[in-house]
Amino acid sequence: MPLSRQVFSVVFLLMTALPLHLLAAEPGGEYIAIRKEGSGKIALALSKLDSRTTEESKLAEHLDTIIHEGLDYVGSFSMISPPLNVKNKGEGENHLINYGALDSVGAAVYVCGAVTNTLGTITLDMEVYDTSEAKLLFRKTYNGQAQQFRAIGYAFCSDLVEFLTGKKSVFGSKIVFVSNKTGFKEIYECDFDGQGVEQLTNSRTISLTPSLSPDGRYLAYTDFSSGRPTLYIRDLSDGKTSAAEKSGVSIDPAWKNSREVATTLSFEGDQAIYLITTGGVVSRRLTNSNGIDVSPSFSPDGNKMAFVSTRNGSPQIFIQDLPSGQTSRLTFSGRYNTQPSWSPLGDKIAYTTMDNGGQINIFVIGADGSGLMQLTENSAENESPSWSPDGSMIVFTSSRKGVKKLYIMNATGENQRPLLPMDGEQMQPCWSLFRQ
Secondary structure: OOHHHHHHHHHHHHHHOOOOEEEOOOOOOOOOOOEEOOOOEEEEEEOOOEOOOHHHHHHHHHHHHHHHHHHHHHOOEEEEOOOOOOEOOOOOHHHHEOHHHHHHOOOOEEEEEEEEEEOOEEEEEEEEEEOOOOEEEEEEEEEEEHHHHHHHHHHHHHHHHHHHHOOOOOOOEEEEEEEOOOOOEEEEEEEOOOOOOEEOOOOOOEEEEEEEOOOOOEEEEEEOOOOOOEEEEEEOOOOOEEEOOOOOOEEEEEEOOOOEEEEEEOOOOOOEEEEEEOOOOEEEEOOOOOOOEEEEEEOOOOOEEEEEEOOOOOOEEEEEEOOOOOEEEOOOOOOEEEEEEEOOOOOEEEEEEEOOOOOEEEEEEEOOOOOOEEOOOOOOOEEEEEEOOOOOEEEEEEOOOOOOEEEEEEOOOOOOEEOOOOOOOEEEEEEEEEOO
């Protein structure tokens, strides 16, 4: 491939580019909580955790903070301070909870619990009540060691969100991203809330476009250690790394499933999207056009692929039906549309647009081309959207504070806020499911 085309490829790429034991009664049945009128949120009163000793009181205070911050983070709840007389003396569970007092402050759900520490094992006992029906919804016990504090608190948060909303939550998910904190662009990962940052690569060169497989076992990323952009696939369970077996450029990975990753390769002359195995072996060519095809993103069932192509001139987003090979153009508004990210719910695709004035913003569009909506505006450059596993939030890169940092927002574009404090720049986030 001519050097000039390789350089153009890189520029195009840059533009597009816990062992915790759970015991006791499991939540059962279907339940969708009453939401506070006009807010779309569940009105929840959360009592401070009970404890027996001074030591356990400190543990309870710590877990109180973790649970409160976790429930506040997901944005599904309107947090209400419980009344002072929320618990009364009496016999039987219905007599212990003052449902009238809870109703007076507008709480639809009441949560309380207790913390104990027995020979280093932390036990969190939690109870959740429906205030309108005056009944216990579920009771559950969570055990773990001191170093699993956040996991203990978030395990309860995860159960509560799923039980009350009927949807899986983001708790336990991971975000991989690029940062130049060390002076080199390396791959990092963090928990869904920006905690637990860990450096995954140390190539001391340029590493880009990280993507975790759905099962969390494999990390695919582009690395320049060989002098050209090459796709690497690392098995995070044992550290073994495979490179794409073909010569030429190999960039921009996205997982179709946990054993196949799509990437752009140039070994046949043009830049097309191929499927390769976790061992780096090419299994199938997916696109055929005269333009450059990059940035694949798959529908939840794996039958459709969104991608960026210059086949009609400027970069636009197309959708290919994989069984039939039929391809159609998705975006017509905007002169430069890149970085598609398919919602895990399957109905929408987020992407990045550069308008005629040079503004870079994030839009979302229905997978059928309907319902175009702008999510960011008047905040410098915004790019690289990636959906949370439950489809409720989007992580993205923004330079609104002068340098590129990671931000999160609701799927509607509301509540945009920084994800984590970290030196250097952060970019190209990819939100994935649980890590093994």
